[in-house]
Amino acid sequence: MKAMILAAGRGERMRPLTDRIPKPLIPVAGKPLIEHHILALKAAGVTDLVINLGWLGDVLRDHLGDGAGFGVSIAYSDEGWPALETGGGIHRALPLLGTAPFLLVNGDVWSDVPLAALVARAAALPLNDLAHLVLVPNPPHNVRGDFGLIEGPGGDPANGRLLTACAESFTFSGLSVLRPELFAEATAGAFPLAPLLRDAAIRGRVGAELHRGTWIDVGTPERLAALEHWLSSPEKPA
Numbered sequence: 653m654k655a656m657i658l659a660a661g662r663g664e665r666m667r668p669l670t671d672r673i674p675k676p677l678i679p680v681a682g683k684p685l686i687e688h689h690i691l692a693l694k695a696a697g698v699t700d701l702v703i704n705l706g707w708l709g710d711v712l713r714d715h716l717g718d719g720a721g722f723g724v725s726i727a728y729s730d731e732g733w734p735a736l737e738t739g740g741g742i743h744r745a746l747p748l749l750g751t752a753p754f755l756l757v758n759g760d761v762w763s764d765v766p767l768a769a770l771v772a773r774a775a776a777l778p779l780n781d782l783a784h785l786v787l788v789p790n791p792p793h794n795v796r797g798d799f800g801l802i803e804g805p806g807g808d809p810a811n812g813r814l815l816t817a818c819a820e821s822f823t824f825s826g827l828s829v830l831r832p833e834l835f836a837e838a839t840a841g842a843f844p845l846a847p848l849l850r851d852a853a854i855r856g857r858v859g860a861e862l863h864r865g866t867w868i869d870v871g872t873p874e875r876l877a878a879l880e881h882w883l884s885s886p887e888k889p890a
Contacts, residue, residue, distance in 0.1 A: 653698055653699075653700070653752065653753075653754065653755070653756035653771060653775070654698070654700045654701070654702060654704070654749050654750060654754045654755070654775055655693050655698045655700070655701050655702070655754060655756070655757060655759045656701070656704070656742065656745060656749060656754060656756050656757070657676075657686060657689050657690070657693075657701060657702070657703040657704075657759050658685050658701045658704060658738060658742075658757070658758050658826075659675075659676040659686060659703050659704060659705065659712060659733065659759040660704045660705055660706025660707065660709070660731050660735035660736070660741055660742065660755070661675055661705075661706060661707065661759075661760070662675075662706070662707045662735075663675030663678075663707070665872045665873075666678065666756035666870055666871070666872065666873060667874070669873070670691045670707070670708075672708075673708065673711060673870065674707055674709070674711055674712045675707075675759070675760055676692070676712060676759045676760070677711070677712060677715060678728065678870070678876065679697075680762065680876070680879060680880065680883070681868065681880070681883045684715070684750050685759065685760065685762070686703075686715070686716070686759055686871060687713070687722070688762070688828055689757050689759060690716075690719070690722050690724060690726075691722065692730045692767050693755070693767060694722065694723055694724050694726070694756070694765035695767070695768075695865075696764055696766075696768040696771050697726060697768065697771060698724075698767070698768070698771060699719075699723065699724040699757060700724070700725055700773075700856050701719060701724050701725065701726050701727070702726075702727050702728070702745050702748045702749055703716070703726055703727075703728055703729070704728070704729040704731055704735070704736075704741045704742075704744070705728050705730045705731060705757075706731045706733055706734070706735030706736075706741075707730075707733055707735065709731075709732075709733075713728055715762060717824060719817070724778035724804030727748045729741065729744055729748055731744060733735020733841075734824055734842070735842050736841065736842040736843075737842045737843055737845075738840055738844055738845040738846075739838065739843040739845040739846075739847075739848055740840070740843045740871075741836075741842050741843040742756070742830070742835065742845065743835050743840065743841065743843075746832055748834060750832075751832055752774075752832075753774045753775075753777045753804060753826075753829050753831045753832075754774065754807055754829070754830060754832075755767070755770055755828075755829060756770065756772060756826075756827070756828045756829070756830050757780070757826065757827055758825075758826025758827070760826075760866045760869065760870050760871060761825065761826045761827070761867065761868065761869050762866070762867070762879055763788075763825060763827065763863070763865070763866055763867040763868070763869065764865045764867075765786055765825065765827050765863050765865065766864045766869070767827075768883040770786065770827060770829060773859075773861075774829040775827055775872070777831065777859075777861070780857055781830055781831065781832070781857055781858065781859050782831045782833055782834040782852045782856045782857045782858060783814075783829060783830050783831065783834055783849060783852060783857075783859070784828060784829040784858065784859040784860065784861070785799070785814055785824055785825075785849070785858060785859070785860045785861075786824075786825040786827040786860075786861055786863050787799060787801055787814075787822035787823060787824060787825060787861065787862050787863070788822060788823050788825045788827060788862070788863050788867040789822060789823070789862075789864060790821065790822060790865075790866070791823060791868075791869065792857065793869070793871075794823045795820050796821065796823045797820075797821025797823050798821065798822065798823050798846070799815060799816065799818075799821060799822060799824060799849075799850075799853070799860065800816065800817055800820065800821050800822070801814065801818065801820075801822055801862055802815055802816060802818070803858050808884060811859070811861065812859065812860045812862070813853075813856065813858065813860060813863060814849070814853040814860040815853060815861065816850045816853050816854055822862060823862060824846075824849075825867055826869075834848055834849075835848065847852050866882075868882075879890070
C-alpha cells in the first residue's frame with residue numbers, strides 16, 4: 653500500500669519562517685513535522701511514499717532524500733511553483749500512486765489518529781466507495797465545519813457515511829483513503845479536492861469516521877506553539 657503526503661504549500665500564515673524553509677520542515681518536538689508523518693506511516697506498515705513538491709521543493713527533497721534514512725522509499729511529484737492545490741497535486745501524482753486505494757496525509761496536521769486502522773480501512777474499502785475520510789470536531793478556526801456524517805449501524809461513528817449537508821458538521825482532518833478513480837473525470841491543472849469529495853458523497857460513495865482524539869492544524873505560529881506546549885505537558889495522554 654502507498655501513501656501520499658501533501659507538502660507543496662507555501663505556508664503563508666507561518667511567514668517569515670516559511671520564507672526560508674518549506675512548511676513541512678518546521679520543527680515539532682525536536683524534528684521536522686513531515687518526519688513525524690513518515691515515521692508514523694512506517695510504524696503502520698506503509699513504506700512506499702509519494703510526496704509532492706512546490707514551495708522550496710528542492711530543500712525538502714535534499715533533506716529527505718530517497719527515504720532510506722527513515723526506512724522508507726520516497727518518490728517525488730514535483731509541481732513547481734505555484735503548486736497545483738490539493739486536487740491538482742494528487743491528480744498529477746497518480747502515476748506514482750498506482751491503481752489501488754492509497755492513504756492521503758495532509759503534511760501540516762498533527763494527530764493521534766491510528767494510521768494502522770486507516771491502513772485496514774484502505775485494504776477493506778468497499779468497491780463502490782471512492783474515498784473514506786477521517787473527520788474531527790470543529791476547531792475554533794473552522795466552526796462551520798466541512799462535511800456532515802451519518803453514523804453507521806448501531807450508531808457506530810467509525811463506520812459512517814459522508815454527507816454534504818447535515819444539522820451537525822465536522823472538519824475534514826486531512827487524513828483519508830482515496831481510490832484513484834475519484835479523479836476519473838479530472839483534468840490536469842490546479843484544483844481543490846473538496847468538490848470531488850462532495851460530488852462523490854452526493855452519490856453515496858464516500859465513507860467517513862469521527863475521531864475525537866488529538867488533532868491540530870499546524871497552520872499558524874500560535875497553533876504551532878500550542879502543539880509544542882501540549883507535547884511538553886506531563887498531563888497529556890500517553
